Amino acid sequence: MKRTRTILLALSVLAALIPPAAARAAKPAPPAPSKPSAERAIFFAADGMRPDLVDAFAEGGAMPTFAALIEEGVKGDDGLVQGFPPNTGVGWYTLAAGTWPGEHGSTNNTFHRTGASFTGQTRFSDAGILQADTLPQAAERAGRTVVAVEWVGARSLVPELQGPVVDFRTFFSRRGVLVFPSDPGEAAGAAGFGLEYQVASFAAATGWSNAPAGDDDVSPPQEAVLTIPTTRPAENPTRGFDLYVFDSLDDGTPAYDTVLLVPSSAGKDATRAVASFGEGDWVDVKFELSGPGAGQTAGSWMKLIELAPDLSAFRFYFTSLARANATYRGCTFAPDCANPTTGFEEILNRRFPTSTAADFAPIEAGIIDEDTHVEQGLMWAEAHHRYLRFILGTEPVETVGGGTIDGLGVQPDLLLLGHPVTDEIQHMYLGVVTETEPGPGGTSIPNPFFDDLHGDGTPDGRVAERRAFIEAAYAQADETLALGMELLDGEEAVVASSDHGFAAQNQAVNARFVLSGATVEGDAGTIPVHPSGATATANCGAGASDLAKACWAGGTAQIYVNPTLPPGVTYEEVRGAVVEAFEGLADPAVPGRTVVSRVFLKEELRDVDGSDSLHPNRSGDVVVVTHPPYQFDAAVPGEAIAFSRFFGQHGYLPDLVDLEHNVNMHG
Structure with missing residues (x-):
């Protein structure tokens, strides 16, 4: 059996992989006392994975790999206190760089950089945004082989990694549903999230050739039209499809059960169908891109969610056309292996299933069900x-x-391996399996959304199912780490975080x-701090007359003061107005409950629960941190506080732990 060594600190891996320069240049030293070592290292991270839930699921048998690591290795007490704010754009880089956001420069998922346009924004995933060295870059400089699969931000590093990198995906179309009958509430929800909500107009199928045999006498074949609009017209045209709906079982009983999806360009030739669906079927449909993307493959997962036998109800879901982002700059396995059209990236996208993950918008809009x-x-x-x-392997892959x-057969010295699904599932379901929430003055009150996704007072009766969703995500994280360990030869040190x-x-x-409600006094009289915010909700957005703007993710918002202020208005006056506005924020629905945990001035960010988050030109001039159950995403225009439509979040104070209310910011 292959042995695995488990260690806790990333610095231990770095030391093992990359000997100090002085040591490399000096004469060999006398042998040091033996210490644990390993041929390879795996740095694994599951997005949003909580230490208390890992303990529970490992003890219950859902995470055997983690159970073994806990038993045989070193485990941090109460987990890891992450950088501030503990969000994706901070946490992954903090792990990779081994330094705080005040040094590496990614101060949240979205932020502003002094000197950039005040109306613009910077995303953590922008290429070259990181200002600190990272473990994989240092390893490659030392001549080590690195592989990064779903390690967030790996493709944005400069210099680029030379080993294989797979990091998220690029989208080429809109996503949504084709339904019958229409539901006004669903249509409004889809519109609010920018989703397609198309209504099927079924009619007798005409003009078809090579149609499959069916029970046509009792269930005359029907047809409808689907359109998948493009979001990148230079590479992907808007695509139209004809749907052929028929009863495949010739038994004299009317029962529509099959849908063929045929490109409109095929002229209703059923033999050119790109997919066939029965109710509940998922199909991965591949497409070739065009223009600059000619020769490249993208795909869309599609599901026939509902098909009533009499066609009285129909729901067809299509995800965005997507293509996995992948590079292998140092590849040698084929002459053109670095070519995105024919090489490594195209092999992943053409030969294997399309990269996908949980999509918050369709479920929050109410157009797909929880199981889907x-x-x-x-x-x-x-x-x-x-x-x-x-x-990593050498065996044939299906x-x-x-x-x-x-x-x-790439055998890296360092494997960076990530898993996103833990984050996605907890975002949607954590709060609906939580019975109580914080109340006024440190009390505990009933959670109005416990087992009640819509908060209408009627229990859904789905607590067990939703807890199973979360457990399944954690179990898959465990399986992913296990697979990485299985595919590496020899001993490996494992860091899991x-x-x-x-x-x-x-x-x-x-x-x-x-x-928008904050004001200051200037030479021209009373001036609103952020007038554009009265109606707009775009993250980091600002109008020409705004004196400050907000950039946020999760429980933290950074407020930046416009460097160009009107006569008579000072920087400190604007900051003072911002502080007053947020410190005075209250929820009339729950009087006395804490909405805002802390309001920091920029200079106070040097130590936030141990995290140095003071960056000279990327940290907010004022930083606001909410307290659960409040956070900043999915705000409603014109309302200070409203129902968020999802039920899990991060980005609060890094050392916040309140297990009674299902709160644990530790990694």
């Missing part, structure tokens, strides 16, 4: 586990065409609307 949402999330492994087998392809913890929540604070 979670199924899509867990299908992440369909692609990425095969990517791992192809990159492809989407029914064949196989031999693995590349996460970028942040999670908290139950259900309320959205509109940072821009709160700012």
